[in-house]
Amino acid sequence: MITVLLDKNKHDRNYFDCGVYALNNYLRVMASQQAKKDNTRTFVLEDEKFPERIIGFYTLTMTPIDLTALPLKLRKKHQSASSGGLIARLAIDQRYKHQGYGEWLLIDALRKLLLASETVAFPLVIVDAKEGAIAFYKKFGFTPFNDTPNKLFMTIAAVRKSLVELL
Numbered sequence: 001m002i003t004v005l006l007d008k009n010k011h012d013r014n015y016f017d018c019g020v021y022a023l024n025n026y027l028r029v030m031a032s033q034q035a036k037k038d039n040t041r042t043f044v045l046e047d048e049k050f051p052e053r054i055i056g057f058y059t060l061t062m063t064p065i066d067l068t069a070l071p072l073k074l075r076k077k078h079q080s081a082s083s084g085g086l087i088a089r090l091a092i093d094q095r096y097k098h099q100g101y102g103e104w105l106l107i108d109a110l111r112k113l114l115l116a117s118e119t120v121a122f123p124l125v126i127v128d129a130k131e132g133a134i135a136f137y138k139k140f141g142f143t144p145f146n147d148t149p150n151k152l153f154m155t156i157a158a159v160r161k162s163l164v165e166l167l
């Protein structure tokens with residue numbers, strides 16, 4: 001399996017339905033526009049039999065780090081850091097849920113962010129989770145920020161360690 005950049009001329013964005021309107025709508029309306037402006041990148045996992053169908057997608061960008069919402073130890077360690085890598089959105093089409101694609105897509109997103117961090121260093125990966133997905137991210141090692149439970153983080157050092165362990 002491999003993710004590719006969203007291509008509005010190839011991928012049927014209207015077919016995709018993860019059950020969350022805001023995420024469906026982002027993919028349909030915003031994702032290509034935002035990529036064209038170099039604000040975000042959206043990667044999709046295609047159905048091998050029907051490549052125009054999107055099994056799932058994620059969107060990556062950078063975001064400011066709110067140091068005050070970090071545990072004291074990390075706040076001190078990263079006090080000169082300003083930005084983190086952001087998994088702004090991640091969703092699986094309802095027809096493909098509970099088959100391991102969400103986990104696979106999350107690992108793929110973390111690999112891309114880890115690779116990016118080796119060139120333009122940043123100490124944290126941050127995710128904006130919809131309410132029902134907070135437990136999903138906790139399961140994979142993310143910790144909620146003190147003040148915003150639906151915003152979670154993982155240090156890039158922890159990402160590196162867990163990806164190495166997967167090899």
Ligand SMILES: CC(C)(COP(=O)(O)OP(=O)(O)OC[C@H]1O[C@@H](n2cnc3c(N)ncnc32)[C@H](O)[C@@H]1OP(=O)(O)O)[C@@H](O)C(=O)NCCC(=O)NCCS
Pocket residue numbers: 018019020023088089090091092093096097098099100101102103104128129130131132133134135136137139
């Ligand atoms: C959350 C989501 C990405 C999970 O995708 P999925 O393909 O169904 O998940 P997987 O099959 O890869 O599940 C991997 C593991 O996470 C667990 N899991 C899946 N969804 C979960 C959730 N919402 N909460 C807690 N755990 C969850 C599974 O039980 C599985 O655990 P196991 O290996 O111990 O059985 C998907 O349900 C989704 O797109 N939801 C709607 C959109 C959304 O909320 N996106 C995230 C916020 S932007």
